[in-house]
Amino acid sequence: MKYFLLIVLCAVGLNASAQWYKYNPFRKHTRYPQVEGPVNHSVAALPTMVLTRVKIPLSTIERTPYVMAMIEASVMKTAQHNMRFHVYNAASYNFSDLAQMYMKQKRLAEAKWFLLQSITISRQQNDHRHTIANLMDLAAVKADYGDYEQAKKDLAEARQLAESKGLSYDLAQVEKKTRYLQDTKFKPLQSVTRFPETAEATTQSGNK
Numbered sequence: 557m558k559y560f561l562l563i564v565l566c567a568v569g570l571n572a573s574a575q576w577y578k579y580n581p582f583r584k585h586t587r588y589p590q591v592e593g594p595v596n597h598s599v600a601a602l603p604t605m606v607l608t609r610v611k612i613p614l615s616t617i618e619r620t621p622y623v624m625a626m627i628e629a630s631v632m633k634t635a636q637h638n639m640r641f642h643v644y645n646a647a648s649y650n651f652s653d654l655a656q657m658y659m660k661q662k663r664l665a666e667a668k669w670f671l672l673q674s675i676t677i678s679r680q681q682n683d684h685r686h687t688i689a690n691l692m693d694l695a696a697v698k699a700d701y702g703d704y705e706q707a708k709k710d711l712a713e714a715r716q717l718a719e720s721k722g723l724s725y726d727l728a729q730v731e732k733k734t735r736y737l738q739d740t741k742f743k744p745l746q747s748v749t750r751f752p753e754t755a756e757a758t759t760q761s762g763n764k
Contacts, residue, residue, distance in 0.1 A: 628657060648677035652690060659697060668697050688714045688726045692733045699741035707737065 635650035637643075651674035658667035671694045678686040691714035698707040711734050718727035 624657065624661070628654065631657070644677050645681050645683065648674045648681065648683065648686060651677070652686070652693070655690075655693060655697075659693065662700075664697050664700055668694065668701075671697065684717055684721050685723060685726055688718055688723070688730065691717075692730060695733070695737065696741075699737050704742050707741070711737070 631650055631653050635647050635654065638647035638650060651670040655667040655670040655674065658664070658670070671690050675687060675690045675694070678684075678690060691710045695707040695710040695714070698704075698710065711730060714730045715727065715734075718724075718730055
């Protein structure tokens with residue numbers, strides 16, 4: 557019985573590998589090329605794009621009377637809006653902008669009025685730095701009027717406010733503004749006094 561089972565198993569094994577006789581372990585097998593690795597197609601592998609810096613020249617808008625009128629109307633409309641809806645702090649800055657526009661146009665009366673309005677609001681809002689800036693502008697307007705004593709009082713108030721609040725930068729700006737007005741506005745004109753004899757002698761020498 558054992559021999560019978562052995563013969564059956566051998567027969568089954570031969571049927572499963574019918575080409576066993578072709579197998580040669582010493583035969584040189586064909587080597588195929590290796591499979592190429594995956595290619596990285598991510599964004600990081602893309603070449604970096606270098607942008608050249610182009611210097612764009614600054615363009616200046618000519619301040620024609622029409623342009624100034626348009627800017628004035630826009631700022632005025634914004635100020636009216638802020639006052640209507642009780643945004644007083646923003647309205648105070650709008651009044652300062654209007655005042656500075658009028659100062660450039662030598663419209664001193666309008667500049668003074670808007671500066672006074674802005675100072676009133678900035679004091680109520682405890683915006684000390686804005687109050688100091690307004691006082692310096694108001695001093696410049698009064699100096700242009702020729703009211704030097706009132707201009708000095710505004711500068712003294714601005715200096716006192718900056719010192720009391722410890723605003724060193726604003727104090728330096730007040731000192732700078734004071735020196736500028738002293739050199740340009742407060743300094744009296746030096747008049748040359750000539751006696752009639754000296755003037756006559758100068759005229760005769762010039763005629764010769």
